[in-house]
Amino acid sequence: MDLQQRIATASRLAHIAPFHVMELAKQAAELERAGRHIVHMGIGEPDFTAAEPVVRAAEAAMRRGVTQYTGALGIPALREAIAGYYRTAYGIDVPARRVIVTAGASGALLLACAVLVEIGAEVLMPDPSYPCNRHFVAAFDGAARMIPSGPAERFQLTAAQVETNWGERTRGVLLASPSNPTGTSILPDELRRILTAVRERQGFAILDEIYQGLSYDAPPVSALSLDDQVVTVNSFSKYFNMTGWRLGWLVVPDALVDAFEKVAQNLFICASAVAQHAALACFTPEAMAIYDARKAEFHRRRDAIVPALEALGFRVPVKPDGAFYVYADCRGVNHAAAGDADRLTQAMLQEAGVVLVPGQDFGAHTASDYIRVSYATSMENIELAMERLGKLFAA
Template structure:
C-alpha cells in the first residue's frame, strides 16, 4: 500500500498528547517506577454493582441481539425520565438517540450538520477530539481564544464578533474538558439566541453535566428544541469502557440521525444498553451522588494545593474533574515541564498543547479523577520537585 495515498484529512489530525504521556508513563512503570496518573480523564470509580448485575442478567437471558439504531425504547424512556426528575424538562423519548459513547454522538451530529468548508466556532481551549470530528467531515473548527475572564468559554459577544459567511454553528462543552468550567445559563441562552438569529446550529457537550458542584445543574435543552445535546454514561455514571452515550436532537432531525446511525454503527452495544437501564435506579443514583461528593472533596483539596505549589488557578472549576492551571511562574514551556514532572517526580499531568494554541505553553490540565491518597502523594512529590518540601 502506498502510504502517500492516505486521505489528506489525516494531515489535520494531531496526536493526542495525553495518550503519548500515558505511553511514556507505562514504560516507566514497566521499569519499576511508581507513577501517579493525573492525566487521563477517567473516573477511578467503575460501574457499581447494580449495573454489573444488570449486564450479567442480560447476558444470561440472551439479550445480545442488535437493538434499534436509536436504542432500546426502555433506555430512551429512562433517559427522558432522568431529564424530568433532575432538570424538570419534558424531553420526548423519541428525540433521544442512544449511541456508542459520546464520541459516536458527536460524530453523528457533525455528519448531519457539517458541510465541506463550514466553520464551527468553539473556544480555545477545548477538548481536541471535538475539532477533529468537525475536520472529519471537511469542516473547519475555528478556535476562539478564551481566557480566565470568560471562564475559558465562549460568550455571546465572542460568537457574534466571530460569526462570518462560512460559519454554520457552535460546539460548546459545559462543564468543559480541560477547564472544568461551565457556561452560565443566561450567557448560554444569549449564545443560543445569536446562533438562532444567524440560522446556525448549537451543539452542547454535557457529558460532565452530572458532575456540577456549586450551582443547581441545568441542561441546554431548557433553551429550546433546536439545541442539540451530547451526553454519556462514562463520567457521572462511571462507565467509560462500556461505550454508551446519547444524543438529543430536534424532532425533525431524528430520522436523519437514525439513518446515519443505521449505516455507521447499526446500534450501540446491547449489553451496555441493558446495563445502562440500571443506572437510573434509586440504588445506583445514591452511589453516583456519593461519588460526586467525593469528586468535589478532591477538587476542594487539589485547587489550593496547586496554588501553594506555585501554579495559578485563575478560575476555580465548578464541574467535571479537571483543574486548568497556569504554570508560567514555574516554567516557560508546559510541555517540557510535564515531561520533567513525569520523569523526575513520577506524576502524569497534561500540557495545554492538546487543547488549543492560545494556552499551549502556559497551562497544564490536572485530573483529580484518582484517589485522595494519590492526590496527596502527588502533591508531596511535586513539593519536592519544586523545592518546596
C-alpha cells in the same frame, strides 16, 4: 516496493494532531515497566467503575440472551429512562422520541457532525477545547475555528465572540459545559445569549453535557431548558462511571430524528445491546445513591487539589465548578521549565513520577502557560502527587 508505502492516506489526516495525553501515558507505562511508581493525573477517566446494580444488570442481560442488534436509536426502555432522568435531574420534559442512544459520546459527536456539518462549513469553538471536537468536525470536511478564550470568559465562548466571529462560512458552534480541559461551565444567562445569537443566524448549536452530572457549586442547567432546537450530547462514561462500555446519547430536535436515525443505521447499526440493558440500572434508586456519593467524593477532591496546586505556585484563575479537571497556569512554579507546559510536564513525569497534560493538547492559545490536572484519582494519589511536586519545585 512495499505495498503499504504506495497507499496514500486521506489529506484530512494532516489536520489531526497527536494526542499528547496518550503519548505521556505511553511514556508513563514504559517507566512503570522499568519499576518506577507513577501517579496518573492525566487521562480523564473516573477511578470508580460501574456500580454494582449495573454489573448485575449486564450479567442478567447476557444470561437472557439480549445480545443481538437493537434499533439504531436504542432500546425503547432506555430512551424512556433517559427522558425520565431529564425530568428528575433538570425538571424538563424531553420526549423519548428525541433521545438517540449512541456508541459513547464520541459516537454521538460523530453523528451530530455527520448530520450538521456541510463540506467547508466553519464551526466555532473556544480555545482551549477538548481536541477531538475539532477533529470530529474535520472528519466531515468542516473546519473548526478556535476562538481564544481566557479567564475573563471562564475559558468558554461568549455570545459577543459568537457575534464577532460569525462569518460567511460559519454554520454553528460546538461547546462543552462543564468543559474539558477547564472544568468550567457556561453560566446560564450567557448560554441563553449564545443560543439566541446562533438561532438569529440560522445556525446549529451542539452542546457537550457529559460532565453535567458532576456540577458542584450550583444545580446544572441543560441547554435543552433554554432552547429545544439545540443538539445535546451526554454519556454514561463520566457521572455513571461506565467508560469502557461505550454508551452515550443525544437529544435532538424532533425534525432531525429521522436524519440522525438514517446516519446511525449506516455508521454504527446500534450501540452495544448489553451496555444498553445494563444502563437501565443506572436510574434505579440504589445506583443513584452510589453516584451521589461518588460525586461528593469528586467535590471533596476538587476542594483539596485547588489550594494544594496554588500552594505549589500554580495559579488557578477560574475555579472549576464541574467535571474533574483543573486548568492551572504553570508560569509561577519554581522550575526551569515554568511557562513551558510541554517541558514542565515532561520534567514532572521523568523527575517526580506524576503524569499531567500540557495545554497544547487543547489549542494554541496560551497553550504553553497551562497544564490540565485530572483529579479522577484517589485522595491518597492526589496527596502523593502534591508531595512529589513539592519536592521537585523545592529543589
